[in-house]
Amino acid sequence: MRLPGFLLRPWRIIATPARTLSLGFLTLGGFAAGVFFWGGFNTALEATNREAFCISCHEMNDNVYQELKQTIHFTNRSGVRATCPDCHVPHAWTDKIARKMQASKEVWGHLFGTIDTPDKFAAMRRELAEHEWARLKANNSLECRNCHSAESMDITRQGARAADIHQRFLFTGERTCIDCHKGIAHRLPDMQGVPPGWTVSEQK
Amino acid sequence: MNARILAVLAALPVLLPAVLPAQSPGQGASVQTPFRPPVGFEQEPVPPPIPADVTDDRRVARNYPEQPPVIPHNIRDYQLTLNNNQCLTCHSRQYTAGSQAPMISITHYVDRDGQTLGGVTPRRYFCLQCHVPQTVAQPPIRNDFRDVDSLISRPSDGGDRR
Numbered sequence: 001m002r003l004p005g006f007l008l009r010p011w012r013i014i015a016t017p018a019r020t021l022s023l024g025f026l027t028l029g030g031f032a033a034g035v036f037f038w039g040g041f042n043t044a045l046e047a048t049n050r051e052a053f054c055i056s057c058h059e060m061n062d063n064v065y066q067e068l069k070q071t072i073h074f075t076n077r078s079g080v081r082a083t084c085p086d087c088h089v090p091h092a093w094t095d096k097i098a099r100k101m102q103a104s105k106e107v108w109g110h111l112f113g114t115i116d117t118p119d120k121f122a123a124m125r126r127e128l129a130e131h132e133w134a135r136l137k138a139n140n141s142l143e144c145r146n147c148h149s150a151e152s153m154d155i156t157r158q159g160a161r162a163a164d165i166h167q168r169f170l171f172t173g174e175r176t177c178i179d180c181h182k183g184i185a186h187r188l189p190d191m192q193g194v195p196p197g198w199t200v201s202e203q204k
Numbered sequence: 205m206n207a208r209i210l211a212v213l214a215a216l217p218v219l220l221p222a223v224l225p226a227q228s229p230g231q232g233a234s235v236q237t238p239f240r241p242p243v244g245f246e247q248e249p250v251p252p253p254i255p256a257d258v259t260d261d262r263r264v265a266r267n268y269p270e271q272p273p274v275i276p277h278n279i280r281d282y283q284l285t286l287n288n289n290q291c292l293t294c295h296s297r298q299y300t301a302g303s304q305a306p307m308i309s310i311t312h313y314v315d316r317d318g319q320t321l322g323g324v325t326p327r328r329y330f331c332l333q334c335h336v337p338q339t340v341a342q343p344p345i346r347n348d349f350r351d352v353d354s355l356i357s358r359p360s361d362g363g364d365r366r
Contacts, residue, residue, distance in 0.1 A: 071281055160261045188288040196293035198302040
């Protein structure tokens with residue numbers, strides 16, 4: 001197969017060995033350019049990982065962010081706050097890139113106004129919530145466990161009910177956080193047919 | 205002449221507040237109400253601290269049989285909306301085995317026509333209309349309610365009601 005004419009010239013330039021540039025320049029220059037571009041890429045990536053970026057779309061700002069502001073993950077007695085990416089973006093790099101690629105669909109949704117009115121958002125809420133439940137179920141509530149770990153959980157400081165449920169379901173690994181703690185940062189969708197996490201299995 | 209009237213008018217806003225309290229001596233500006241300490245309208249009282257919730261998971265005896273039982277646990281951020289009833293995820297019939305919570309009474313399944321339904325009836329859906337959590341706040345007014353047992357077990361006065 002022959003390349004078309006307009007591609008031939010650029011390809012020749014790239015394919016021809018350097019004649020005037022030294023090997024040291026190319027190596028070190030490539031290294032420096034790598035640091036520069038990689039740093040730039042990661043900086044841009046991290047810029048999309050801030051709450052301010054998330055709520056720069058009105059879909060996020062007017063719906064889910066207003067709900068988050070009323071919950072304990074936004075204000076609490078110790079003053080620690082979980083922002084959007086803390087729960088919705090994995091912290092490990094590979095998982096983060098995978099999630100960011102998935103999230104490119106949200107750009108599509110924004111451009112074409114998939115949920116640009118409260119009614120549209122309410123209609124899609126169950127589907128969107130199920131995506132997040134499935135994701136957290138699949139990774140064993142990884143984003144919850146970035147802050148909350150079963151090892152550092154002092155159940156003597158919990159209510160009797162919470163301590164009992166955590167011992168029966170969490171410590172045995174039988175269930176994961178999201179099974180019971182749905183809707184902790186947002187309003188829930190219509191929960192018809194969603195069994196609570198502590199449903200005993202023979203009843204399912 | 206005009207200048208004198210103007211001067212009096214200009215002084216009115218300054219003089220009036222000084223004259224007014226003098227007209228009702230001894231009364232002061234405080235509001236007398238049993239629900240708040242006597243406070244002048246110009247004073248800014250410090251509100252009492254918000255009392256802590258009672259979350260000890262101990263059932264509280266009802267003062268009379270028809271009393272809706274009070275909630276002995278924390279319900280912060282429990283969603284009770286058109287979409288979801290967080291209370292029923294423990295207290296409805298089918299989930300009590302897993303949660304070991306008391307089941308809502310059968311009256312909650314009876315609609316207003318006396319029909320017993322399979323699930324909670326819409327008129328009973330909003331639990332917090334009747335069932336409320338408690339705090340450790342001390343009531344400002346003493347309550348001398350006595351339940352029926354203490355009434356019927358008190359010593360008889362022999363019919364003498366004078």
